[in-house]
Amino acid sequence: MLSRSLRRAATGGAAAVLLVALAACSGSGSSDGRLSVVTGFYPLQFVTERIGGAHVKVTNLAAPGAEPHDIELKPSQVGAISNAALVIRFKGVQPQLDDAVGQNAAGHDLDVSTVTPPATGPNHRGATEDAGAPDPHVWLDPTRLAAIAGDVSGRLAKLDPDHAADYANNTDALLQELTKLDGEFAAGLKQCRRHEIVTSHAAFGYLADRYGLTQLALSGLSPDTEPTPQQLATVAAEARQAGATTIFFETLVSPKVAETLATEVGAKTAVLDPLEGLTEGGTGDYLSVMRTNLEALRTALGCS
Known part of the structure; x- marks a missing residue:
């Protein structure tokens, strides 16, 4: 049984030229009618795909096998950010994405660091060079990922109210899986x-x-x-x-x-x-x- 609280919780010149061309056609859907969502790295992709299901097309900016912190956005990726209905990011993890959102996606992004704010170096002995710096790796606690899922679900439902019931059902299923994982x-x-x-x-x-x-x-x-x-x-x-x-x-x-x-x-x-x-x-x-x-x-x- 899920608790009530968990349910509630639950770029260069070429790029600039491309953005000017795309600015007038910033949209909310993909060519096949699904909601277009861009995510910064894998845990955000996972949550979005599980909640969005068949109604959402997710573009993840970090390629498999690549370290996501230092991504260098391609013009096509900047275009995807500009055209997306929603960009889901963790502010501070990917500076180029933060810059691209500020320039081209303001108002249609979800910064999940506002959902579960990063602590300052939690439980960190040994190395000291980052002492006092906020730690973004919140997704390694399933209960924190559940909180992120709750906000992602709410934003998708707001953007696509016709499928809000599906998003809610998918979110409940995901929260149950995360609760089970936490228990394990x-x-x-x-x-x-x-x-x-x-x-x-x-x-x-x-x-x-x-x-x-x-x-x-x-x-x-x-x-x-x-x-x-x-x-x-x-x-x-x-x-x-x-x-x-x-x-x-x-x-x-x-x-x-x-x-x-x-x-x-x-x-x-x-x-x-x-x-x-x-x-x-x-x-x-x-x-x-x-x-x-x-x-x-x-x-x-x-x-x-």
């Missing part, structure tokens, strides 16, 4: 020998907070930042003290730093997916990848 994580991580997760970068603070874990991160919020030798030594010492058997790395960045730490500590490496994007050619969706994450965590932490 809570039960699966309740009784573990260890509670520290050692990660290559500090993407998992919300997940750690939700399920009573502590995150030890080699680098800060940016996956591209290389840890200093001092940071490596500090995290290695804490990982040994915690009895860590696993150092986690991510799907879209090099595992070399995690492998170096694992060698130093005498641990193995494993993948913990921050779900910023799916791997190229990969299968599954948010729910299945999160369940894979849960099994990786249970193994690493010695959970019963």
Whole structure:
């Protein structure tokens, strides 16, 4: 049974030329009659597709296998932003998208950072270069993704009231799945020998907070930042003290730093997916990848 609160929660010259040409024809639908929605990266795509169903055409700006933070928008993507009925983004994650929305999509965007505001470096030990910076990885807590789903549903229904009942039904189904996932994580991580997760970068603070874990991160919020030798030594010492058997790395960045730490500590490496994007050619969706994450965590932490 879903709670009432969860239901309620629930660019360069060429681009500029293209935008001038498109400004007069900014629309709300795709050529096949579906509502046209642009999303910044995968978790927003997942939510929108699950809620919109057959009534929505979703264009995701971050390609599979590509790191979404530093996307460089193509003219065609800027045109899609200009023509979309709705652009769904997380302000601050993709600066070029923020700029494009400000110039060409003001008034028809949804900034999900206003739905579940980012905390300042939640549950973040180890690296210090991003201390005090807001952490955008809210989708790794299923209850926060549920809140985002609620606002996406409301905006789609407002734009397309003829299909509002379908959007509401799809939202209820998604919220039930997210509630089930949250319960699986809570039960699966309740009784573990260890509670520290050692990660290559500090993407998992919300997940750690939700399920009573502590995150030890080699680098800060940016996956591209290389840890200093001092940071490596500090995290290695804490990982040994915690009895860590696993150092986690991510799907879209090099595992070399995690492998170096694992060698130093005498641990193995494993993948913990921050779900910023799916791997190229990969299968599954948010729910299945999160369940894979849960099994990786249970193994690493010695959970019963």
